[in-house]
Amino acid sequence: MVQYNFKKITVVPSGKDFIDIILSRTQRQTPTVVHKGYAISRLRKFYMRKVKFTQQNFHEKLTAIIDEFPRLDDIHPFYGDLLHVLYNKDHYKLALGQINTARNIIGKIAKDYVKLLKYGDSLYRCKCLKVAALGRMCTVIKRIGPSLAYLEQIRQHMARLPSIDPNTRTILICGYPNVGKSSFINKITRADVDVQPYAFTTKSLFVGHTDYKYLRYQVIDTPGILDRPFEDRNIIEMCSITALAHIRAAVLFFLDISGSCGYSIAQQAALFHSIKALFMNKPLIIVCNKIDLQPLEGLSDDDIKLVMEMKAEASQTVIAQGDEPNDESVFLTMSALTDDGVIAVKNAACERLLNQRVEMKMKSKKINDCLNRFHVAIPKPRDTRERPPCIPQAVLEARAKANVEKEKRKLEKDLENENGGAGVYSANLRKHYILANDEWKEDIMPEILDGHNVYDFVDPDILQRLEELEGEEEGFQLEAEAEEKYFEIDGKELTPEELEALAEIRKKKSLLIQEHRMKKSTAESRPVLPRKFDKDRKFTSERMGRQLSALGLDPTAATNRARCRSVSRRGQKRERSLAREGEDGDAMDIDGEQSSKKLRTRSRSRSKSRSKSQPPGEVTPGEGFRNSSQKLKALKIAKKSVKIRNKTARRGEADRVIPNLKPKHLFSGKRSIGKTSRR
Amino acid sequence: MPQGDYIELHRKRHGYQFDHFDRKRKKEAREVHESSDYAQKALGIKGKMFAKKRYAEKALMKKTLAIHEESSSRRKVDEPVHEGAVPAYLLDRDVTTRAKVLSNTIKQKRKEKAGKWEVPLPKVRPVAEDEMFRVVRSGKHKTKQWKRMVTKVTRVGTEFTRKPPKYERFIRPMGLRFTIANVTHPELKCTFNLDIIGIKKNPNGPMYTSLGVVTKGTIIEVNVSELGLVTPGGKVVWGKYAQVTNDPENDGCINAVLLV
Numbered sequence: 001m002v003q004y005n006f007k008k009i010t011v012v013p014s015g016k017d018f019i020d021i022i023l024s025r026t027q028r029q030t031p032t033v034v035h036k037g038y039a040i041s042r043l044r045k046f047y048m049r050k051v052k053f054t055q056q057n058f059h060e061k062l063t064a065i066i067d068e069f070p071r072l073d074d075i076h077p078f079y080g081d082l083l084h085v086l087y088n089k090d091h092y093k094l095a096l097g098q099i100n101t102a103r104n105i106i107g108k109i110a111k112d113y114v115k116l117l118k119y120g121d122s123l124y125r126c127k128c129l130k131v132a133a134l135g136r137m138c139t140v141i142k143r144i145g146p147s148l149a150y151l152e153q154i155r156q157h158m159a160r161l162p163s164i165d166p167n168t169r170t171i172l173i174c175g176y177p178n179v180g181k182s183s184f185i186n187k188i189t190r191a192d193v194d195v196q197p198y199a200f201t202t203k204s205l206f207v208g209h210t211d212y213k214y215l216r217y218q219v220i221d222t223p224g225i226l227d228r229p230f231e232d233r234n235i236i237e238m239c240s241i242t243a244l245a246h247i248r249a250a251v252l253f254f255l256d257i258s259g260s261c262g263y264s265i266a267q268q269a270a271l272f273h274s275i276k277a278l279f280m281n282k283p284l285i286i287v288c289n290k291i292d293l294q295p296l297e298g299l300s301d302d303d304i305k306l307v308m309e310m311k312a313e314a315s316q317t318v319i320a321q322g323d324e325p326n327d328e329s330v331f332l333t334m335s336a337l338t339d340d341g342v343i344a345v346k347n348a349a350c351e352r353l354l355n356q357r358v359e360m361k362m363k364s365k366k367i368n369d370c371l372n373r374f375h376v377a378i379p380k381p382r383d384t385r386e387r388p389p390c391i392p393q394a395v396l397e398a399r400a401k402a403n404v405e406k407e408k409r410k411l412e413k414d415l416e417n418e419n420g421g422a423g424v425y426s427a428n429l430r431k432h433y434i435l436a437n438d439e440w441k442e443d444i445m446p447e448i449l450d451g452h453n454v455y456d457f458v459d460p461d462i463l464q465r466l467e468e469l470e471g472e473e474e475g476f477q478l479e480a481e482a483e484e485k486y487f488e489i490d491g492k493e494l495t496p497e498e499l500e501a502l503a504e505i506r507k508k509k510s511l512l513i514q515e516h517r518m519k520k521s522t523a524e525s526r527p528v529l530p531r532k533f534d535k536d537r538k539f540t541s542e543r544m545g546r547q548l549s550a551l552g553l554d555p556t557a558a559t560n561r562a563r564c565r566s567v568s569r570r571g572q573k574r575e576r577s578l579a580r581e582g583e584d585g586d587a588m589d590i591d592g593e594q595s596s597k598k599l600r601t602r603s604r605s606r607s608k609s610r611s612k613s614q615p616p617g618e619v620t621p622g623e624g625f626r627n628s629s630q631k632l633k634a635l636k637i638a639k640k641s642v643k644i645r646n647k648t649a650r651r652g653e654a655d656r657v658i659p660n661l662k663p664k665h666l667f668s669g670k671r672s673i674g675k676t677s678r679r
Numbered sequence: 680m681p682q683g684d685y686i687e688l689h690r691k692r693h694g695y696q697f698d699h700f701d702r703k704r705k706k707e708a709r710e711v712h713e714s715s716d717y718a719q720k721a722l723g724i725k726g727k728m729f730a731k732k733r734y735a736e737k738a739l740m741k742k743t744l745a746i747h748e749e750s751s752s753r754r755k756v757d758e759p760v761h762e763g764a765v766p767a768y769l770l771d772r773d774v775t776t777r778a779k780v781l782s783n784t785i786k787q788k789r790k791e792k793a794g795k796w797e798v799p800l801p802k803v804r805p806v807a808e809d810e811m812f813r814v815v816r817s818g819k820h821k822t823k824q825w826k827r828m829v830t831k832v833t834r835v836g837t838e839f840t841r842k843p844p845k846y847e848r849f850i851r852p853m854g855l856r857f858t859i860a861n862v863t864h865p866e867l868k869c870t871f872n873l874d875i876i877g878i879k880k881n882p883n884g885p886m887y888t889s890l891g892v893v894t895k896g897t898i899i900e901v902n903v904s905e906l907g908l909v910t911p912g913g914k915v916v917w918g919k920y921a922q923v924t925n926d927p928e929n930d931g932c933i934n935a936v937l938l939v
Contacts, residue, residue, distance in 0.1 A: 027724065115854045116931050121813070121830055128929035162682040194688055204683050 006158040009068045014152070015145030018061070019138045026054045026134075036123045047130040048117050054134055055110035058141070062103040066096055069151065078166045078246035082205075085238040087154050095147040102144045106137045162207040162220075166247050169357065170218045171349050172282075174240055174275075175254030176268050177224025178261035180289040182206070183336035184254070185221040188346045193221055199262065200224060203236050205243055211423050212350035220249070227271040244278040250353035251284050252345065253314075255307070258294035265299070269306040276313060283352035284314045285330060287345055292335040307331075343420045533622030541566070798922050799865075799936050803896030806831075806883050811892065815850060826850060832857050832927035833891045834875050834899070849890055857893070860933040862901050862921050874902040875933070876918055893933055897923045901935070 189208025334341030
């Protein structure tokens with residue numbers, strides 16, 4: 001299936017631009033430096049190359065133009081005629097012919113000048129010949145400038161032609177201007193054709209696609225045709241005539257029975273009879289449009305007679321095909337404005353076209369190849385006894401019941417077909433929703449409320465949480481009430497100190513509660529380490545001291561004991577200060593404190609070198625390593641990450657060095673005084 | 680798929696972008712600066728071509744401006760003086776003009792007697808022999824140097840046949856033989872491609888005339904039957920002289936001016 005797509009034609013440059021492109025290309029892509037002193041053969045070759053290169057480029061580009069523009073005789077006659085109508089075949093062929101001659105002339109020029117260059121005996125002479133050659137080629141192109149401009153305009157127009165496939169299923173819509181053809185195509189396809197109240201809104205062919213019975217149909221909208229003799233027709237009307245003449249399609253002839261298009265039914269009937277020759281061998285359907293303005297029954301007798309005549313003609317074509325004339329498939333009414341009968345028209349047209357095409361395929365020779373491959377084998381009858389299929393009675397009854405049910409129940413598919421088919425009707429999926437309240441089925445869910453996305457706040461168990469929250473709130477309220485009640489039962493007022501203490505207690509309690517809540521909320525996501533492995537060093541003896549003093553106790557004894565027993569002092573001997581504490585508390589205390597402070601600092605710094613006799617890869621629990629090899633790897637990676645990258649790409653110790661083992665200044669040269677017997 | 684006049688249709692339905700006209704106006708205003716930037720930056724052949732184009736545009740602009748300014752002011756126009764117009768006190772003296780005419784005719788007669796004709800190019804650069812001929816070595820050991828090849832364009836007659844190669848001294852290569860000249864009529868100012876009948880005179884010497892060498896300044900005889908000239912007597916003129924005005928070996932073609 002050839003796609004008639006003229007969008008792939010390369011842009012045709014104007015004369016001046018063409019010359020600029022080719023000459024600058026020659027200047028860029030051939031060697032540019034040449035001197036007087038070079039050998040004469042080299043000079044000649046240099047200039048001959050330039051001349052040949054320019055000629056080749058011109059040849060290439062002109063050939064591309066000639067090849068890409070379609071030849072009117074080689075394409076489908078529909079497109080050939082359409083292009084003739086639009087652009088005038090003769091003018092088009094002349095322009096392309098001019099380009100062809102230009103190409104040949106440039107070839108001849110190049111040949112002549114290359115021959116002359118062989119006799120060039122100086123740089124100046126060769127250069128002059130080259131300049132003359134290029135100049136002449138450019139003059140040729142300047143002369144065909146108007147043809148190039150014309151071809152560029154044609155190319156731009158051709159790119160916007162609709163890509164109609166002349167061989168596939170097509171429906172053609174024709175009629176007087178302003179009868180409603182474009183509105184109809186807008187209804188059944190996605191083509192967005194301009195619809196306006198004045199005549200000749202559609203000035204060229206438009207194509208849209210629609211589906212019927214899982215097959216794709218092309219629908220072609222044509223500009224309106226007036227009833228005129230053939231020679232007087234203008235280009236726009238000739239487009240429709242061409243389409244009618246060359247494309248084998250189902251034809252929908254549109255009638256405007258209300259007369260609001262500005263033409264009477266008599267005129268439209270006259271048009272019909274003048275172009276009915278074009279409807280031969282095509283399924284024809286007469287469509288009466290705009291019945292919302294004027295119903296069919298309200299027409300006058302003359303008009304009805306004319307319409308019936310047209311219907312008779314249309315039925316003739318059906319009979320000619322061999323089918324029996326069916327009123328509904330030949331004459332239809334519709335209104336594009338109110339969508340009344342639009343689908344019926346489309347279905348009828350598609351059906352008629354499909355039947356005709358299937359019949360033609362059956363009659364053609366190609367079908368025999370396929371038919372040979374089917375073979376329904378029927379066994380030879382043994383005797384003349386009848387053996388009908390044996391179906392038990394129960395099954396038959398069940399089937400009958402199911403049929404009745406099926407008939408009673410309306411399927412979604414039937415609904416879809418009634419309302420316009422697969423592409424037009426979309427099923428209402430909401431009617432089967434199961435909701436608490438049936439009225440909520442058709443509700444529209446808002447998406448944005450007060451500047452927030454609703455879906456950010458929606459939760460599947462939001463109702464449950466709401467209940468929990470309310471329960472909690474009630475609980476708090478009860479507590480508050482209980483507290484208040486407590487005070488009320490007591491009766492007497494509290495002193496300010498008591499009030500203070502009460503406030504403090506409450507604050508502390510709320511702090512504890514908050515902390516507990518935080519811990520509880522993150523308990524699932526974060527593993528909790530036991531206290532003895534605290535990395536952040538939160539549980540220090542100072543903290544203990546602070547807490548004890550906050551409680552009102554003296555922390556010194558406890559902190560001292562804790563410090564004595566700390567990990568950092570594990571490898572230490574027992575302190576003398578401890579033994580001497582009983583004798584002279586104060587002095588020893590001070591000393592002890594000092595010395596213990598010193599010991600502490602020393603011990604901590606020394607401890608890592610002394611007491612921590614751990615190998616580097618030993619894993620302490622709480623660090624997060626699975627085994628020692630993982631820890632060693634981690635240490636290695638940490639060390640590597642701190643290394644500075646060599647972003648300046650300086651030579652490193654691993655880069656190859658080619659040493660200069662015998663520097664010249666050491667191994668050569670005479671001395672100013674003395675001998676050079678040793679180096 | 681966009682079909683038909685989809686751009687116009689879109690504009691009709693949706694109008695232009697809300698800032699379309701602003702952007703267009705600003706883009707046009709910026710173009711001035713951009714083109715001046717380019718003119719300052721462009722180097723080499725591109726710079727020269729652009730400068731030439733710009734100069735032409737500027738000249739045109741200046742002209743239109745001058746025209747606009749002109750129309751607003753009025754100027755006194757001097758009446759042109761007729762040729763031969765003479766103040767009143769010199770009216771009866773026409774002796775000098777007659778004398779001029781006489782001397783002109785005498786000059787012409789003298790020239791004809793001397794054999795000098797009026798041609799567009801009276802003087803041409805003389806062409807040396809080593810420029811005109813190239814030595815062609817021949818013989819078993821390429822020692823004989825008596826043959827010469829003509830390096831300029833030649834016109835040999837239509838019935839020309841070469842002498843036997845063993846005896847021909849002057850080789851006129853086929854690639855340099857031309858038959859057609861582009862002849863310009865000096866008054867009609869149009870050019871025709873006319874056949875060369877023969878070489879009348881080559882200013883560099885009679886040897887070149889006999890060889891048929893065409894250089895700048897050569898008088899050639901061309902076939903002017905396609906011009907349709909007729910003598911006062913009624914006969915059709917089919918041959919006229921023309922003088923070559925270019926160097927044919929440098930241009931690849933013979934350009935000549937018709938001698939009327």
